[in-house]
């Protein structure tokens with residue numbers, strides 16, 4: 001066993017209001033300069049929807065991440081011709097129209113134009129690709145469509161049966177927000193794909209960074225990242241990505257996205273894990289076992305044997321203490337309510353998500369939770385369990401239902417206490 005510390009994040013999707021404050025504060029801190037206009041280290045996606053960059057979850061299109069070949073974990077790659085071609089250029093990159101075309105507002109015109117009786121009629125669009133669907137797309141365009149059949153086919157989490165359901169039962173369209181940053185993976189395929197050794201994972205806290213001196217602009221990190229969270233700065237010719245605000249972290253401050261989050265959805269903290277098991281866990285043969293395998297890599301910081309081994313492996317005492325105080329182990333392991341985004345990508349992501357529950361809680365009337373109503377309703381909830389399973393549990397619907405039931409029970413219990421004017425003795 002080799003114990004290492006890793007900074008991670010849990011986001012409670014039930015609390016995200018889609019205000020984009022996190023994206024804006026991140027942008028003004030990190031990507032407010034030439035060549036970085038189109039970059040959003042933090043973005044908030046409207047789901048169902050194609051995301052940012054467009055169709056990032058379509059792994060067939062980009063070939064990002066890992067696959068098991070001949071029993072071994074290897075970076076996804078194409079055929080021989082593609083490999084040969086990739087010596088000269090990298091064919092699996094998103095183009096600028098897959099992000100969006102940044103523009104600068106002409107404030108003069110905005111403030112001095114004459115009043116008009118008519119609404120603007122121009123559609124937001126990107127015509128570069130020639131794809132007619134692009135005529136009606138921009139980041140968060142789905143806010144206006146909310147899972148309607150027009151966008152659903154382009155979200156790979158919408159499987160055919162869900163598409164049918166949306167078409168047949170229009171009143172059941174649904175919408176949720178998915179804030180995303182780099183996952184600072186335990187098994188980062190961006191690092192594995194970099195031919196220059198410029199991408200690296202910090203030993204002490206697991207933050208994944210790009211050495212700007214070493215980067216030669218190959219952009220294999222961009223195609224190799226299944227979450228499409230590395231960007232290329234055409235001005236500097238270097239790759240850039242979320243730094244998890246490491247200068248703030250080193251000063252004992254949270255990331256800017258966490259600090260400014262209006263919904264208070266972000267929990268940031270330290271986890272201890274067994275670094276000797278990364279390859280074994282990522283190579284778990286059966287996809288349905290992946291989630292459990294990924295959970296099993298984390299170590300209980302309150303276990304004296306783990307703490308002793310951590311000290312032996314060079315984890316400082318105050319970090320072990322920080323891991324004990326962190327809410328992450330509780331949310332991910334003890335309570336088991338946080339789930340990784342697309343565990344099937346096998347990079348072992350370190351941003352985990354508590355799935356959204358709110359539509360079910362509509363069945364709790366007047367503060368009187370009725371478990372007979374709430375629990376069966378999870379099967380009929382507005383955001384289909386199948387959709388969340390495709391996103392968070394590699395398709396395991398039962399696991400999503402288990403998590404949602406637990407969240408519903410917890411919320412019902414808290415509401416009951418609230419109505420009675422009491423406090424939970426453990427939380428008091």
Ligand code: SF4
Nearest residue numbers: 182183185189190225
């Ligand atoms: Fe690398 Fe992508 Fe994982 Fe971030 S999300 S560590 S860029 S593979």
Ligand code: SF4
Nearest residue numbers: 016019020022261263
């Ligand atoms: Fe969601 Fe928080 Fe970002 Fe607002 S600031 S969009 S609530 S994650």
